Amino acid sequence: METGEQMIEVEALWELIDEMVVPSEACDVPVTDALGTITAADVVGPVDMPPFDHSAMDGYALADSGLEPCTIVHEVAAGNVDAGVIHRGQAVRIFTGVPLPQGTHCVVRQEDCLVDGNVVRLGEDAEVSNGTHLRRRGELLKKGAVVLPSGTDITAGAIALLTSCGITKVPALSQPVACHISTGSELVEAGGVLGAGQIYDSNGPMMQALLDARCTRLVRQRVPDVASELHSAVAGFTGDLLLISGGSGPGDHDHTGRALRDAGYTIHASRINSRPGRPLIFATRGHQVAFGLPGNPLSHWVCFHAFVTRALARFEGRDIPALVNAHLTEQLPSGGDGRRTWTPARRQYRDGMLYVVPLGWQHSGDLTPLASADALLMNRQDPATHLFPTFIL
Amino acid sequence: METGEQMIEVEALWELIDEMVVPSEACDVPVTDALGTITAADVVGPVDMPPFDHSAMDGYALADSGLEPCTIVHEVAAGNVDAGVIHRGQAVRIFTGVPLPQGTHCVVRQEDCLVDGNVVRLGEDAEVSNGTHLRRRGELLKKGAVVLPSGTDITAGAIALLTSCGITKVPALSQPVACHISTGSELVEAGGVLGAGQIYDSNGPMMQALLDARCTRLVRQRVPDVASELHSAVAGFTGDLLLISGGSGPGDHDHTGRALRDAGYTIHASRINSRPGRPLIFATRGHQVAFGLPGNPLSHWVCFHAFVTRALARFEGRDIPALVNAHLTEQLPSGGDGRRTWTPARRQYRDGMLYVVPLGWQHSGDLTPLASADALLMNRQDPATHLFPTFIL
Numbered sequence: 001m002e003t004g005e006q007m008i009e010v011e012a013l014w015e016l017i018d019e020m021v022v023p024s025e026a027c028d029v030p031v032t033d034a035l036g037t038i039t040a041a042d043v044v045g046p047v048d049m050p051p052f053d054h055s056a057m058d059g060y061a062l063a064d065s066g067l068e069p070c071t072i073v074h075e076v077a078a079g080n081v082d083a084g085v086i087h088r089g090q091a092v093r094i095f096t097g098v099p100l101p102q103g104t105h106c107v108v109r110q111e112d113c114l115v116d117g118n119v120v121r122l123g124e125d126a127e128v129s130n131g132t133h134l135r136r137r138g139e140l141l142k143k144g145a146v147v148l149p150s151g152t153d154i155t156a157g158a159i160a161l162l163t164s165c166g167i168t169k170v171p172a173l174s175q176p177v178a179c180h181i182s183t184g185s186e187l188v189e190a191g192g193v194l195g196a197g198q199i200y201d202s203n204g205p206m207m208q209a210l211l212d213a214r215c216t217r218l219v220r221q222r223v224p225d226v227a228s229e230l231h232s233a234v235a236g237f238t239g240d241l242l243l244i245s246g247g248s249g250p251g252d253h254d255h256t257g258r259a260l261r262d263a264g265y266t267i268h269a270s271r272i273n274s275r276p277g278r279p280l281i282f283a284t285r286g287h288q289v290a291f292g293l294p295g296n297p298l299s300h301w302v303c304f305h306a307f308v309t310r311a312l313a314r315f316e317g318r319d320i321p322a323l324v325n326a327h328l329t330e331q332l333p334s335g336g337d338g339r340r341t342w343t344p345a346r347r348q349y350r351d352g353m354l355y356v357v358p359l360g361w362q363h364s365g366d367l368t369p370l371a372s373a374d375a376l377l378m379n380r381q382d383p384a385t386h387l388f389p390t391f392i393l
Numbered sequence: 394m395e396t397g398e399q400m401i402e403v404e405a406l407w408e409l410i411d412e413m414v415v416p417s418e419a420c421d422v423p424v425t426d427a428l429g430t431i432t433a434a435d436v437v438g439p440v441d442m443p444p445f446d447h448s449a450m451d452g453y454a455l456a457d458s459g460l461e462p463c464t465i466v467h468e469v470a471a472g473n474v475d476a477g478v479i480h481r482g483q484a485v486r487i488f489t490g491v492p493l494p495q496g497t498h499c500v501v502r503q504e505d506c507l508v509d510g511n512v513v514r515l516g517e518d519a520e521v522s523n524g525t526h527l528r529r530r531g532e533l534l535k536k537g538a539v540v541l542p543s544g545t546d547i548t549a550g551a552i553a554l555l556t557s558c559g560i561t562k563v564p565a566l567s568q569p570v571a572c573h574i575s576t577g578s579e580l581v582e583a584g585g586v587l588g589a590g591q592i593y594d595s596n597g598p599m600m601q602a603l604l605d606a607r608c609t610r611l612v613r614q615r616v617p618d619v620a621s622e623l624h625s626a627v628a629g630f631t632g633d634l635l636l637i638s639g640g641s642g643p644g645d646h647d648h649t650g651r652a653l654r655d656a657g658y659t660i661h662a663s664r665i666n667s668r669p670g671r672p673l674i675f676a677t678r679g680h681q682v683a684f685g686l687p688g689n690p691l692s693h694w695v696c697f698h699a700f701v702t703r704a705l706a707r708f709e710g711r712d713i714p715a716l717v718n719a720h721l722t723e724q725l726p727s728g729g730d731g732r733r734t735w736t737p738a739r740r741q742y743r744d745g746m747l748y749v750v751p752l753g754w755q756h757s758g759d760l761t762p763l764a765s766a767d768a769l770l771m772n773r774q775d776p777a778t779h780l781f782p783t784f785i786l
Contacts, residue, residue, distance in 0.1 A: 031583065035602045035606065036606075079591070079617065081588060082589070095644060096689075097592070140760075152764060155763070155765070155766075156599050156603040156606065157599065157762075159599055160598065160602075160760050161760040163583045163595040163598045163599070164593055164760055166593050184490075185470070185472025186491070190560075196475070196492065197445065197447075197476065199444060200557050202556040209552045210549040225470070225471050252488075253470055295489075297553050301550060301553065324743075325742070325743075326745055349718070349785070351778060352747055354742055354745055367553050368534070369550075370549075371546075371548055371550045371551035372546070372550075385745065387744070387745045392742070
């Protein structure tokens with residue numbers, strides 16, 4: 001028996017994926033295009049943050065804490081190049097974010113000031129201790145400090161932080177390029193007319209949407225159940241992640257395993273003790289990764305979330321998807337045969353707890369539960385807590 | 394005092410948003426572009442699903458439940474137009490998803506069959522009751538049945554479901570078109586050189602990323618603190634949602650409120666009992682909606698998640714963001730002045746419970762917590778449960 005032909009557990013496939021999938025190469029990405037990528041190195045700040053001493057409030061800069069009336073000598077507004085100098089007994093009109101005049105001791109909020117012409121008196125609540133309502137250059141981040149450590153998910157907040165430091169390019173792991181091949185002579189592209197025995201290909205558009213939502217580039221193909229056509233498509237694949245829908249079983253018309261082998265792929269697993277997903281191929285060729293996924297749409301969706309997202313996370317350098325324990329809102333139908341069984345589910349948060357509503361499915365061709373699923377539930381109840389391991393999608 | 398000048402509570406602003414923001418117009422969207430939109434009407438199936446009787450397994454179709462050996466008379470493979478007819482005593486080789494020969498009583502899985510030449514005998518585990526391993530035309534959805542009800546979020550799973558029914562266009566609420574204006578004479582676009590008193594505009598790139606992640610189109614502008622320039626930008630706005638960064642307070646250099654009024658907007662609120670967010674403008678002009686948001690990046694981010702996403706949800710026809718109760722991993726610093734105070738936070742799931750880790754911030758110019766925030770926490774502890782209301786981002 002060739003390696004990869006014996007039935008393996010779900011956890012063993014996860015270990016294979018972790019071991020065989022290598023993070024993509026790092027490249028410099030414009031910060032404006034970096035949303036959803038992972039930093040490939042520590043990102044160091046080129047300037048102090050904030051870049052200059054400035055006021056935290058609209059109000060008046062004072063040169064000392066004396067409570068005597070002060071004379072307003074000038075005003076500093078946003079964009080002013082020169083904030084000037086302030087001396088004892090003087091006040092400078094100032095606004096949030098603007099540079100401090102030399103000699104500033106504190107800023108008093110305008111609502112704590114009584115202004116009469118060019119004279120400022122301080123109200124009872126005015127705070128005048130040294131440094132009040134001032135922000136000092138470099139108090140958030142010193143020049144040369146790490147702004148984002150290696151391995152950070154570049155969120156919208158991270159983009160704001162990088163931009164505020166003047167960083168326009170960031171070392172990030174490049175996104176893998178994926179290809180999805182729907183196999184099946186019965187498949188018709190949406191919009192076509194169905195002949196006898198034909199159905200629409202829904203796995204291709206579904207995978208396009210799943211990868212669009214992750215900002216992963218996908219090329220789609222459709223090939224009939226003809227070994228030579230699948231072989232050509234597989235052999236010519238130049239991207240990182242190849243997803244083949246259908247034909248992964250041992251049947252007479254299942255060409256996926258042979259096509260991968262003939263194209264130089266090593267098959268590491270082809271039968272998983274998982275429902276859906278018993279016929280599922282995991283293979284590699286150098287750094288390239290291929291999955292042969294079940295063609296039934298529900299199985300296809302489940303195996304994407306249970307296995308393919310883990311490979312994507314490895315490519316992208318992000319944390320692998322973690323199972324979390326959830327309460328069930330209703331009992332699962334008892335499975336019985338010991339296979340790990342997956343159920344699409346919908347999250348609910350109640351009273352500080354995570355519940356999931358299992359979305360019943362009639363059989364693996366049933367797509368109706370997928371529309372509202374945002375979790376994926378495994379039928380392995382923890383005997384002590386009665387909780388169920390769940391992927392948050 | 395003009396309407397909108399008095400301080401209002403957070404909940405009152407939410408009510409104003411719910412009342413004033415009207416869902417966008419419906420339009421027909423190609424299913425392949427519909428990810429993340431909401432259906433504007435019930436979507437009805439144009440065909441039965443599945444479209445024809447077919448086999449659920451690779452195996453043999455039988456004409457009755459007789460256990461005698463059967464003769465294999467032909468084979469039906471994927472894409473075959475004519476599945477033929479089957480008679481008593483005959484078997485037809487058949488594969489998952491292919492049409493059934495006329496007269497099929499059940500399908501027996503190939504692993505339950507003993508095949509010798511063109512003769513099939515049944516193993517002990519073979520199930521042969523009427524209908525076993527068959528899928529009947531229309532058993533999932535009848536032609537004319539509702540595939541997706543009005544108001545459904547079009548997920549990848551929904552796209553698969555629609556496509557499998559041959560639906561290529563779907564009535565969906567159109568996405569609002571947004572414009573973000575960063576005001577401030579001190580702002581420099583990332584990549585430029587900072588002069589004295591200047592800082593980089595991080596709110597524009599942050600908002601671009603926040604709206605990219607929601608598939609909302611955004612146009613960005615930057616204008617100095619000059620009333621006439623802001624007025625031109627606001628008056629000429631033709632989209633749905635106008636977001637203005639900075640200048641929303643009552644200060645001498647705060648032009649946002651005046652620019653909106655002069656351009657024909659009605660200001661419904663300008664002071665919210667919220668930290669950050671006390672100066673925040675909510676205004677409308679016909680169906681157009683404008684927010685004047687605080688210019689401090691952390692405040693900007695918080696007010697987007699606390700208020701703007703609610704307006705987006707109303708435009709898009711989706712459920713308004715709901716606060717859920719979460720456990721805190723550590724105590725919040727006590728606030729004191731009664732204002733609703735928001736803290737960026739990070740989710741953790743442990744033992745079936747939802748925790749959030751508050752991400753400390755030094756002040757409202759501090760961007761460092763935003764990079765890893767995926768929740769937004771409000772300082773209003775439930776006295777009975779000690780839980781905190783939280784937005785899941």
